[in-house]
Amino acid sequence: MIAETGLIALWLAAALALLQFGLGAIGLRAQREDYYAAIRPVAVAQGLFVSLSFLLLIWLFLRSDMSVKLVVMNSASVKPLLYKFAGTWGNHEGSMLLWVTVMGLAGAFIALFERSLKTRTLVATLAAQAFISLGFYAFLLVSSNPFERMFPVPADGQGLNPLLQDPGLAFHPPTLYFGYVGLSVAFSFAVGAMITRDVGADFAKAMRPWVLGAWIFLTLGITAGSYWAYYELGWGGWWFWDPVENASLMPWLAATALLHSVTVLATRDSLRAWTLMLAVVAFSMSMIGTFLVRSGILTSVHAFAVDPERGSFILALLAIYIGGAMALFALRVGTVKEGKRFELVSREGALVANNLLLSVILALVFIGTLYPLLVEAVTGDKLSVGPPYFNLATGPLALMLVAVMAAGPLLRWRRDNPKALLNRISIPILIAAAALFALALFTTGMSFLALLGLSLAAGVAVASFAPLWKRNLRRTPLHTYGMVIAHFGIAVALVGMACESSFTEERLVAAQPGDEIVVNQWKLEFEAIEPMAGPNWTALEARMTAQYGDGAVHEITPQNRMFAAAQTQTSEAALLTRWNGQLYVVLGDGDSEGRWQIRVWWKPFVPLIWYGGILVAFGGFLAMVGRLRRGYKQRKQREYAEATL
Amino acid sequence: MKAKHQRLTLVLLAVVALIGAGLLAAYALQDQASYFYTPSDIAEQKPEAGAAIRLGGMVENGSIQRSADGVTVQFIVQDAGARQKVTYTGITPDLFVEGSGVVADGRLDAKGMFVAETLLAKHDENYIPRELEGIDMTSGKHKTETLVQ
Numbered sequence: 001m002i003a004e005t006g007l008i009a010l011w012l013a014a015a016l017a018l019l020q021f022g023l024g025a026i027g028l029r030a031q032r033e034d035y036y037a038a039i040r041p042v043a044v045a046q047g048l049f050v051s052l053s054f055l056l057l058i059w060l061f062l063r064s065d066m067s068v069k070l071v072v073m074n075s076a077s078v079k080p081l082l083y084k085f086a087g088t089w090g091n092h093e094g095s096m097l098l099w100v101t102v103m104g105l106a107g108a109f110i111a112l113f114e115r116s117l118k119t120r121t122l123v124a125t126l127a128a129q130a131f132i133s134l135g136f137y138a139f140l141l142v143s144s145n146p147f148e149r150m151f152p153v154p155a156d157g158q159g160l161n162p163l164l165q166d167p168g169l170a171f172h173p174p175t176l177y178f179g180y181v182g183l184s185v186a187f188s189f190a191v192g193a194m195i196t197r198d199v200g201a202d203f204a205k206a207m208r209p210w211v212l213g214a215w216i217f218l219t220l221g222i223t224a225g226s227y228w229a230y231y232e233l234g235w236g237g238w239w240f241w242d243p244v245e246n247a248s249l250m251p252w253l254a255a256t257a258l259l260h261s262v263t264v265l266a267t268r269d270s271l272r273a274w275t276l277m278l279a280v281v282a283f284s285m286s287m288i289g290t291f292l293v294r295s296g297i298l299t300s301v302h303a304f305a306v307d308p309e310r311g312s313f314i315l316a317l318l319a320i321y322i323g324g325a326m327a328l329f330a331l332r333v334g335t336v337k338e339g340k341r342f343e344l345v346s347r348e349g350a351l352v353a354n355n356l357l358l359s360v361i362l363a364l365v366f367i368g369t370l371y372p373l374l375v376e377a378v379t380g381d382k383l384s385v386g387p388p389y390f391n392l393a394t395g396p397l398a399l400m401l402v403a404v405m406a407a408g409p410l411l412r413w414r415r416d417n418p419k420a421l422l423n424r425i426s427i428p429i430l431i432a433a434a435a436l437f438a439l440a441l442f443t444t445g446m447s448f449l450a451l452l453g454l455s456l457a458a459g460v461a462v463a464s465f466a467p468l469w470k471r472n473l474r475r476t477p478l479h480t481y482g483m484v485i486a487h488f489g490i491a492v493a494l495v496g497m498a499c500e501s502s503f504t505e506e507r508l509v510a511a512q513p514g515d516e517i518v519v520n521q522w523k524l525e526f527e528a529i530e531p532m533a534g535p536n537w538t539a540l541e542a543r544m545t546a547q548y549g550d551g552a553v554h555e556i557t558p559q560n561r562m563f564a565a566a567q568t569q570t571s572e573a574a575l576l577t578r579w580n581g582q583l584y585v586v587l588g589d590g591d592s593e594g595r596w597q598i599r600v601w602w603k604p605f606v607p608l609i610w611y612g613g614i615l616v617a618f619g620g621f622l623a624m625v626g627r628l629r630r631g632y633k634q635r636k637q638r639e640y641a642e643a644t645l
Numbered sequence: 646m647k648a649k650h651q652r653l654t655l656v657l658l659a660v661v662a663l664i665g666a667g668l669l670a671a672y673a674l675q676d677q678a679s680y681f682y683t684p685s686d687i688a689e690q691k692p693e694a695g696a697a698i699r700l701g702g703m704v705e706n707g708s709i710q711r712s713a714d715g716v717t718v719q720f721i722v723q724d725a726g727a728r729q730k731v732t733y734t735g736i737t738p739d740l741f742v743e744g745s746g747v748v749a750d751g752r753l754d755a756k757g758m759f760v761a762e763t764l765l766a767k768h769d770e771n772y773i774p775r776e777l778e779g780i781d782m783t784s785g786k787h788k789t790e791t792l793v794q
Contacts, residue, residue, distance in 0.1 A: 368674070381680065
């Protein structure tokens with residue numbers, strides 16, 4: 001009965017979405033105030049029903065109901081509870097249900113909490129949100145019903161892909177989805193504002209917290225995904241330019257650009273059409289990313305088996321939504337009024353540079369990701385585009401972007417003096433130059449890009465705090481602190497990336513128990529190989545000790561796991577973190593002479609990459625809280641003023 | 646500068662930036678995109694030694710040989726028509742076994758040996774590397790079996 005209830009709830013939610021769209025579309029046309037009033041509760045109800053449906057699916061997974069096909073295909077009764085829970089969205093149908101759930105919840109949140117938007121624009125926004133949801137409801141109900149029953153009922157399920165059986169999985173996909181789908185709100189806002197011709201500073205102020213929220217989730221999701229790939233795949237890398245990773249990076253790049261342009265629109269009422277365009281592009285990237293991942297058309301370590309029906313369904317949805325929004329943009333861009341003007345050297349100018357650079361990087365990643373598909377479709381040649389292309393194409397631009405990031409916040413709005421800027425930024429430039437000089441003198445074998453990146457990071461780390469210089473720290477608004485911390489986080493991550501690529505040391509040996517492996521200051525003793533058993537796997541575990549210099553001796557145990565249900569192996573790397581880096585040990589296969597392949601990396605300062613990502617997200621969080629608080633206060637003041645009049 | 650002009654300048658800037666991105670991408674792709682080869686492709690038209698390519702096929706049964714250093718492995722990748730020798734130094738991926746699909750990134754050396762820098766094996770039962778799809782790697786043997794069933 002649970003599965004049937006879930007399916008009914010899903011149908012009801014879809015019907016409510018249709019009602020929500022109809023109320024909005026007809027209401028706006030007929031200017032019916034009563035329709036405007038009705039749309040909010042409908043949006044909330046839709047959010048509730050779709051959440052109910054998703055909760056029921058989780059319940060089915062938790063109790064391992066083997067009469068439901070999805071549970072059979074992706075779960076097993078002997079599996080830790082966490083992975084039964086996380087397995088709900090570790091598959092196609094479940095993750096699409098998560099997608100519409102987040103969309104429905106976002107709609108409900110807009111209906112409940114959005115108070116600063118004009119009523120008509122809000123109604124148009126909710127109608128747009130419902131229209132997008134409808135496509136995904138249709139997709140779920142027609143071609144990927146998660147509640148499908150199976151008969152005869154099998155004794156047990158097939159288990160979850162072992163690579164996905166990791167605590168990281170429990171949080172990584174939902175976080176990313178909150179980000180992806182959060183951008184649908186920006187999309188709907190833009191569509192709503194275009195329909196009611198209400199594009200201006202107030203609209204931007206209303207949209208900004210939503211963009212920030214989605215962007216925070218995306219940042220966290222990408223950071224977590226990168227760390228997950230780093231320790232779970234056992235390849236020692238933290239970013240592989242895998243199409244699935246690119247699928248999450250592209251919306252982030254667009255959202256980052258949007259975040260900065262929406263600030264220009266909110267503060268200075270400039271870049272109106274551009275901001276609308278970015279809002280459309282950002283969610284389009286989310287949908288394209290979903291299409292790439294879910295249709296399985298790309299070569300990828302994550303990709304699922306090819307399923308043409310689903311692929312074409314999502315492709316059709318993409319065409320409708322992106323094409324529709326672009327057409328609306330083309331029709332209405334002429335009526336979007338001219339924004340305020342600014343000089344080239346100004347805060348706006350720097351933010352335009354930021355936007356252009358981000359857009360170009362986005363285009364490069366987009367081309368590199370889709371080029372192999374295009375070539376194959378046209379000529380039939382198969383080719384792959386990998387890290388050499390992406391690093392070469394995007395690396396220099398990313399460094400330019402970081403340099404602009406250091407200077408931008410030190411510029412005044414509207415118009416500034418280049419000399420004054422040089423004056424304000426002189427200390428960071430000196431620090432960067434000193435770092436460059438020192439690195440060139442004392443290190444060898446650093447690539448030019450890494451050398452530049454590391455010295456730039458030193459300068460930017462200092463420059464990111466410059467906006468606080470000579471200010472009353474207690475009266476500085478929270479969102480300024482947010483910006484400072486986010487920009488500092490970028491510098492921190494950049495240090496980690498440059499150090500990882502330049503100073504990593506690696507040893508690959510075939511060792512017997514009793515052997516010693518030396519990497520940098522580390523001394524590893526290989527003691528023994530022992531069998532191990534977990535809840536649903538068996539493993540070979542290498543018992544080793546590791547000592548850094550004369551420091552404490554640590555036990556480390558890299559494993560090779562065999563999963564019974566899927567007949568699959570995964571290697572579990574052993575990690576040892578110190579303040580100055582991370583030791584990474586992978587156990588490979590044994591040979592007939594009793595030797596085991598062991599690969600050891602010493603990666604100085606590599607954790608800074610992810611600490612930086614967390615700082616960036618935290619900065620975004622502070623900015624969002626600051627903005628929301630200020631918006632709330634201003635609204636209260638306005639209401640008070642109106643009441644006393 | 647008039648407002649109209651400002652908008653025009655911004656649009657032009659954006660167009661120039663995107664065209665620049667396209668050119669940069671085209672330039673980088675020319676050098677860095679690696680073409681996918683099957684052993685038959687290599688036998689037919691040998692790529693230049695040292696050019697980055699991607700090789701895909703099936704690991705031939707009985708062909709995996711581990712070297713004395715314990716970390717280098719040599720094997721043969723085959724498809725229906727040809728065989729290609731491959732050498733790889735490193736920990737082989739979890740599902741790297743004889744008779745299973747593999748994709749290797751690397752280069753041909755002067756002697757015609759494929760030196761792999763990375764190996765990708767089939768990750769799970771559902772996952773097939775895109776390039777391996779539609780390639781008949783078992784000389785039609787499986788097909789006949791399916792037909793008989």
